Amino acid sequence: MSRRSIIPFVALSALALALTVVPAIAHETPDAAGGSGVRSEMLAWIKDAEGKLVQLAEATPEAKYAWRPGKDVRSTGEVFMHVATANFGIPSFWGVAPPEGFKFDTYEKSLTKKADIQKALKDSFAHMETAFSAMSDADLDKPAEFFGMKSTVRGGYMLLLSHVHEHLGQSIAYARMNGIVPPWTAKQQAAIKAASEQKSGGK
Numbered sequence: 142m143s144r145r146s147i148i149p150f151v152a153l154s155a156l157a158l159a160l161t162v163v164p165a166i167a168h169e170t171p172d173a174a175g176g177s178g179v180r181s182e183m184l185a186w187i188k189d190a191e192g193k194l195v196q197l198a199e200a201t202p203e204a205k206y207a208w209r210p211g212k213d214v215r216s217t218g219e220v221f222m223h224v225a226t227a228n229f230g231i232p233s234f235w236g237v238a239p240p241e242g243f244k245f246d247t248y249e250k251s252l253t254k255k256a257d258i259q260k261a262l263k264d265s266f267a268h269m270e271t272a273f274s275a276m277s278d279a280d281l282d283k284p285a286e287f288f289g290m291k292s293t294v295r296g297g298y299m300l301l302l303s304h305v306h307e308h309l310g311q312s313i314a315y316a317r318m319n320g321i322v323p324p325w326t327a328k329q330q331a332a333i334k335a336a337s338e339q340k341s342g343g344k
Contacts, residue, residue, distance in 0.1 A: 183298060194221065218253060224262060230248070
């Protein structure tokens with residue numbers, strides 16, 4: 142994976158993130174992972190993206206996993222696998238061993254079935270979050286270098302936090318282009334409709 146692949150590359154993704162994710166977050170700000178401090182707050186927002194990506198992966202029909210908006214652009218399934226690849230692979234730059242047999246350069250295209258991709262996505266978040274939670278403050282302060290950038294282990298996890306939300310926005314755009322309403326948005330809309338009908342019925 143190159144540096145270019147982990148920075149925003151489609152305006153539509155940014156638009157979806159701005160118009161759909163932010164309003165949802167405004168209503169569903171997660172607790173700071175049961176604790177306080179930068180680490181728990183970062184973990185809470187990682188889990189926020191995880192929950193939404195997992196919901197989108199479930200809501201997307203298997204036939205749409207191969208859909209892509211244009212030539213040489215990742216398919217829906219490849220976006221989910223791209224997230225999983227980063228979650229498994231990026232921590233390896235500071236010594237967190239990826240699963241046996243994992244290959245950074247080929248993993249993204251190694252799975253194509255919905256069930257397999259869903260499992261890989263969930264397992265990748267568990268892998269990344271477990272390692273992050275186990276890090277001491279001293280560990281997070283250690284220097285780390287990835288994609289030609291010199292940073293710290295903390296900086297690496299901040300990159301992963303940004304990365305999962307970047308591709309959440311992309312996945313929302315893909316879903317919308319295929320007529321799929323993000324499940325958390327559908328839930329909010331249903332609740333608003335039910336409240337409105339209840340209010341109307343009470344008059």
